[in-house]
Amino acid sequence: MDRRVHGLRFGILALAAAALVLCVTPTSRSLTGELQDRLDDHTFWTLVTEFSEPNGFFRSDNLVSNEMVFQYVIPALEQTVLPASAYVGVGPDQNFTYIAALKPRIAFIVDIRRDNLLLHLMYKALIEMSPTREEFISRLFSRPIPAGTAARDSADALLSAFQQEEPDGVAFERNRADIHARLERGHGFSLTRADLGGIDKVYRAFYSAGPDIRYSFGRGSGWQPFPTYKDLMTADDGHGVQRGYLANEEIYRTLKDLEERNLIVPVVGDFGGPKALRSVARYLDLHHATVSVFYTSNVEQYLFRDDAWQRFYGNVGAMPIDSRSTFIRALFNQRGIFRIPNSQPDPQSGIAPIPPGFSPPTPGPRSETLLNPISELLAAFAEGRINSYADVIDLSRERQ
Numbered sequence: 001m002d003r004r005v006h007g008l009r010f011g012i013l014a015l016a017a018a019a020l021v022l023c024v025t026p027t028s029r030s031l032t033g034e035l036q037d038r039l040d041d042h043t044f045w046t047l048v049t050e051f052s053e054p055n056g057f058f059r060s061d062n063l064v065s066n067e068m069v070f071q072y073v074i075p076a077l078e079q080t081v082l083p084a085s086a087y088v089g090v091g092p093d094q095n096f097t098y099i100a101a102l103k104p105r106i107a108f109i110v111d112i113r114r115d116n117l118l119l120h121l122m123y124k125a126l127i128e129m130s131p132t133r134e135e136f137i138s139r140l141f142s143r144p145i146p147a148g149t150a151a152r153d154s155a156d157a158l159l160s161a162f163q164q165e166e167p168d169g170v171a172f173e174r175n176r177a178d179i180h181a182r183l184e185r186g187h188g189f190s191l192t193r194a195d196l197g198g199i200d201k202v203y204r205a206f207y208s209a210g211p212d213i214r215y216s217f218g219r220g221s222g223w224q225p226f227p228t229y230k231d232l233m234t235a236d237d238g239h240g241v242q243r244g245y246l247a248n249e250e251i252y253r254t255l256k257d258l259e260e261r262n263l264i265v266p267v268v269g270d271f272g273g274p275k276a277l278r279s280v281a282r283y284l285d286l287h288h289a290t291v292s293v294f295y296t297s298n299v300e301q302y303l304f305r306d307d308a309w310q311r312f313y314g315n316v317g318a319m320p321i322d323s324r325s326t327f328i329r330a331l332f333n334q335r336g337i338f339r340i341p342n343s344q345p346d347p348q349s350g351i352a353p354i355p356p357g358f359s360p361p362t363p364g365p366r367s368e369t370l371l372n373p374i375s376e377l378l379a380a381f382a383e384g385r386i387n388s389y390a391d392v393i394d395l396s397r398e399r400q
Helices: 003-022 026-030 041-051 070-080 094-102 114-129 133-141 155-163 169-186 193-212 229-233 249-260 276-286 299-303 308-317 374-382 389-397
Strands: 086-089 106-111 264-268 291-297 326-332 367-373
Touching: 041 264, 041 276, 070 094, 070 326, 070 367, 086 094, 086 276, 094 106, 094 249, 094 291, 106 114, 106 276, 114 133, 114 169, 114 193, 114 249, 114 264, 133 155, 133 169, 133 193, 133 249, 155 193, 155 229, 169 193, 193 229, 264 276, 276 308, 291 299, 299 308, 299 389, 308 374, 326 374, 326 389, 367 374, 367 389, 374 389
Parallel strands: 086 106, 086 291, 106 264, 291 326
Antiparallel strands: 326 367
16 A cells, blocks of 8 residues: 555644634534533534534435345444434434434434435424324325224235325425424524425425335336335334334334424435534534444445545544444345336436336345444554445445
8 A cells, every 4th residue: 555645634634623622613612511411402403503514405305215125234234333322324214214213312414415314304394293103104105094904903914905095285384384383483403495395395296205205206107116105104123123213112202202303314415425424423522422333335336537536535434433333234235126128217316217018127235334443444544455336235234
C-alpha cells in the first residue's frame, strides 16, 4: 500500500475528529447531559432543522422498502447490542421494525431526500393519532376499519381485510387535514407550503395504492415485482417469528411510545456530507450515548461511485461507538431478477417493464442482510484495506 494513501486514511480520521471538536453550535452546547426520556417539541424540531443538510437526489421515491429479509438479523442483534443506546438509519419505515425490536433511547433517520423526512413526519402524525394498529392502517390508507377485525389479529389478517375495503376520498381529506394540524398546531413545527405539499404527495400515494404500495410505486403495474407493504409487514425473521412493527399490538405500542416522546428524529443528510452525521455524532457524544446500530441499507454502494465513501467513513469515525456497535447492510443480488426479451430498460432504474402476456418466474429474495462491527470497518479503513464496496461486503461476510 502506498504510504501516501495510508497516511491519507489516518489524516481523514484526524481531520474528522478535529472538525467535530469545532462544530459545537450554541444549540448543542445547551443540550448536554444524559439522554432525556422525552424531547419537547422545540428541541425535536431544533434537531430536525439544525442537523439537516439541503435536499438531495435519489432516483426513486422509496416510499417503502425493497428488502424482504431485513428482519433476519434481529435475533443476532438482540444478542449483541442490547440494551441499545442510539440507533441511526436510512430510508422509510423498515427502520420502525428495527427500532421497535431494539428499543434504543433515541433514533435518528438520516436520508439524502427531504421527501423521506416528510414521509416520517406523516408517519409520526398518523401513529400518534392512532391508538391501535387497526386505526393506524385505516388512517394510513384512508379505508374504513373492516367489520370483525380485532386487536389480536395477525398483521396478515388485518391487511388482508383492509385490502377488501375501498379507499374513501372524504376520509383522505379529513386525515390529510388532521396530519397538518397535528404537526403544525399540535407540535408547533414550522412547515413550509412546499413541505405540506410534499406530505400530501406522499400520503396520496398510500391512499391510491393501499396495502399493495411498493418501492416501484408510480411506474405502472408491469414493473418488476418488488414486495408490497403487506408483504413487508407479514415477513418474518427467517425462524417463523414476525417482528414487523405491525406484527402485534405490543410491538406497535413500543413504536407509538417512541414517536409520542419525540425520540425518532428524521434528518436530511448525505452520508458523505459535512453536517448531518457529524451533528448526530456530536449530539450523542455530548449526551454520553453511543451508536449501537447504524442501518445503512445499500447506500455505501452509491458512495463508492466517487470519493464520498471516504468522507462517510470519516463521519462514522466521529461517532461515539463501542465494541458492540454494528452496521446493518443490505446486499442486493441477482436472484429474482429476470430478463425480458425485446424490452428496453428504463434509463433511470435500469429495470425493464413487463410486456402484456409475459409471465415472469417466481422471484426469490433480491437482497440479503449483513452485519459488521463498526470498529472493525473503521480499523480496516484506517489500515487501507477498504478500497471498494466489495471490500466492505467481504468484511461483512467474514462475520456471518
